[in-house]
Amino acid sequence: MNRHARRLALLIAPAAAVFCAFWLLPMVRIAVLGATGPRGLAAYSAIVTDRRYFDALVSTVALSVAVTVATVIVSGIAGLFLARNRFPGRGLLTAMLTLPLAFPGVVIGFMVIMLGGRQGLIGDLSQHLFGLRIVFAYSIGGLFAGYLYFSIPRVILTMIAAMEKLDPALEEAARSLGAGPWRVLRDVVIPALKPAIISSGAICFATSMGAFGTAFTLATRIDVLPLVIYTDFTYSANFAMAAALSIVLGVITWLVLGLARTLAGASAAAAG
Amino acid sequence: MSTLAQRLRFGPRLRFGLQLFVTLAACVFLVAPVLMSILAGVTRNYFIGIRSGLTLQWLAQVWELYRQTIYLSLQVALTCVAVTLVIGVPAAYVLAKSRSRLTRLVEELLVLPIAVPGLATGLALILTYGGLREFRASWLFILVGHVLFTLPFMVRSVLAVMTTIDLNTLEEGAASLGASFRQRLFGVIVPNVRSGILAGALMVVTLSIGEFNITWMLHTPLTQTIPVGLADTYASMRLEIGSAYTIVFFVMIIPLLIAMQMISGRRRPARIVETADAGAARE
Amino acid sequence: MPAPPGNSAVSIRLDGCGKTFADGTRALEPLTLDVRAGETIVFLGPSGCGKTTTLRLIAGLEAPDAGGHVWFGGEDVTALPIEKRNVGMVFQSYALFPNMSVAENIAYGLKVRRVATPMRAARVSEMLSLMHLNEFASRRIDQLSGGQRQRVALARALIVKPRVLLLDEPLTALDAKLRESLRIEIDRLLRELEITTVYVTHDQAEAMSLGDRIVVMERGRVAQIGTPQEIYYHPANRFVADFIGTMNRLHGTVRGGHLEVAGGRVPCDAPDGEAAELGFRPEDARVVEAEASGDLAGTVAAVFFLGDRTRVIVEGAADGLIVVESSGRRPFTKGDEVRIALRRETLLRLK
Secondary structure, eight states, X not given: OOHHXXXXXXXXXXXXXXXXXXXXXXXXXXXXXXXXXXXXXXXXXXXXXSHHHHXXXXXXXXXXXXXXXXXXXXXXXXXXXXXXXXXXXXXXXXXXXXXXXXXXXXXXXXXXXXXXXXXXXXXXXXXXXXXXXXXXXXXXXXXXXXXXXXXXXXXHHHHXXXXXXXXXXXXXXXXXXXXXXXXXXXXXXXXXXXXXHHHHHHHHHHHXXXXXXHHHHHOSSOOOHHHHHHHHHHTSOXXXXXXHHHHHHHHHHHHHHHHHHHHHHHHHHHTX | OHHHHHHHHHHHHHHHHXXXXXXXXXXXXXXXXXXXXXHXXXXXXXXXXXXXXXXXXXXXXXXXXXXXXXXXXXXXXXXXXXXXXXXXXXXHHHHHHXXXXXXXXXXXXXXXXXXXXHHHHHHHHHHHHTTOHHHHHSHHHHHHHHHHHHHHHHHXXXXXXXXXXXXXXXXHHHHHTTOOXXXXXXXXXXXXXXXXXXXXXXXXXXXXXXXXXXXXHHOBTTBOOHHHHHHHHHHHSOHHHHHHHHXXXXXXXXXXXXXXXXXXXXXXXXXXXXXXXXXXXXX | OOOOGGGGOOOEEEEEEEEEOTTSOEEEEEEEEEEOTTOEEEEEOSTTSSHHHHHHHHHTSSOOOXXXXXXXXXXEOTTOOXXXXXXXXXXXXXXXXXXXXXXXXXXXXXXXXXXXXXXXXXXXHHHHHHTTOGGGTTOBGGGSOHHHHHHHHHHHHHXXXXXXXXXXXXXXXXXXXXXXXXXXXXXXXXHHHTOEEEEEESOHHXXXXXXXXXXXXXXXXXXXXXXXXXXHHSOSSXXXXXXXXXXXXXXXXXXXXXXXETTEEEEOOSOTTOEEEEEEOGGGEEEEETTSOOSEEEEEEEEXXXXXXXXXXXXXXXXXXXXXXXXXXXXXXXXXXXEEEEOGGGOEEOX
């Protein structure tokens, strides 16, 4: 090893050491632990064989997919609007839409309570308008609202950035060839945004799959996977099962992100 | 003919209106609860409403009960910045200098703690090191979780700047003038990646103060950060106290967000997305 | 060879079309202009003169201020958005769709018009051969050179047999040599197709060689409309004279039917005592030895040998420098005392 390589190895050693000692080793440990519980290796397949875990998986995936679709649509429209129009207050509007970027899950859960809780804004409004107090914070609607809350800002930012890179002449060219607004959206805008949609959609999905703080603050009735893991660990002291499920959940989110990166890269390359 | 013309002019206006509506609705959805919680935190009795009067009593109560969490959050966040600077900047330098398969792998690995749910990381840490009593009970246990979570952001932020400046030419230029490695590091490299270091540091502080998923698994009754305290309050205290505590959190986090937007300047949206959120699956 | 769309060529009429943008900028003063069917008209001017705005008004990408109307033949298209106007447009950046191949790009307009697949394929392949693009049909856009992209953009715009072809600085993004050869190709194409064409450029050479007529624009107004010859030989004002080619200027006072300038006297038909300005083109004068007869005396300041001709810069003959092109092989050098011989009939009175 020459002097240069030795220096580089020395410089990255501290980060590598921290990572190995506190992340890689513990992960390997719980991966092993997951297989050494009462169920043995079957703990890893329990997520599809055990009714309770499988239901949790299905509802978590369904919720995450729904949130991802809704977020991409809402953020796509808003991002398009903010990227294409110049008006006073646009900067402020963008800033407000990205404000919740650094809110932790617990705070987002609380925001949903402020909206749809027993003393929430929606309840006040519905009581006032229809004489009926709508409370949705503690149901699946609350989770949906919460996940939407943390997903929108991130996806909007990605959309604005992608839209600003899009040459307006492309849309004009399509129109000059006779394409109406929907056609332009389908043939020009969406293909150009595809890499951004894939990657931000994947992040949105993976985040929703692993979201704990929001669900922890809100969920009283719905079993999403992270809450099941937490319950098994804390209340049932079922360490092996919690470990196995954590690994499965981690692998799912990691795979989704990795797959999205490959796809987004490929479609970005295809889009030139 | 004129009705056709009118319809065609109406089309774009309708589309504009719909887009505006969706944007404003999203904005209200995100901002309204923030304003409401601020209001609730200074209202005497939120169930009755503002006519019950405004008060600072809830904020005072939060200060009384949860002062320690604020101190601890700041302590963890600042230490976390120091640690990620010391280990992250050199790591970024190595990743920028060498594009071998090994360094690519290292880059991929370092991002794993943000690609995998924090709950899993927390669980893994506690099942592995929970037995070390002293360590488990100290705030350092939380620090470890935060360093794992924030390190990728520091590395990416610095790396992003390093790849835009021509690091090799700069270094070779300095070396040709006789600068030693140490002189090159502090005289040339660090000053030129200052913006990345600053952005990274701000991000690390912001994320550390807001981290919940890992921290919740690692905390003890004596080591509570603000988000942990918030969860506690939301679950067991009256709404006004939870709201007042949330105000405290906003006061700490919002200036950091604004500072982050300001230093990344005009390219704000792109910068935050590229450096902060690349692969970060965290609520 | 596809059937030339020339038989369907329409005239264009702009009727009092002005454009004021939302921020209050007046991009175009109300303009009335007729473009004959099949004619190639070139809008020429510096950036910000309103030429692109005019093109976008014709295209339907901008709406004129109230009162303005755009006519295609007998049809008022003012309220029609671009997608209903049946125009072909070529953009400075080409705006080729990166998510489609060359053939897909060219076929796009037909696809939007729901032309049946076999017909579409036939028309695309005709267009590919017309533009010499056959071997690139399945290429991705990012695999093409600038000149190839330009031809794809033209093919894409032409395949729909547009009523009007609109070209927005189509050659600006190319290097000089390629620009020249594509200019010839575009010229050939426009003559063959006999399509009404509006061409926007800031390059006077492009304007002169392609335009049946040229509209010179300055700060949102038309400075002059005319054939290239009219514009070159009879510029309407100083702006046009300066913008097209090189114009030498003689500024002085008239005395006894002559304009008096630093280097001598030049005939000028104006009343005594009036301050006047005359102009002439570099190729309309000759540089001769100081002893020979000539109108203005001066000193050679610089000589540029250009191969087919020599450009001589003379100082001291007028207030500014005088540029003369000489095709002879007489070698002048810097510092030579010379005279400039003018041809009376080429002197222009500048206003």
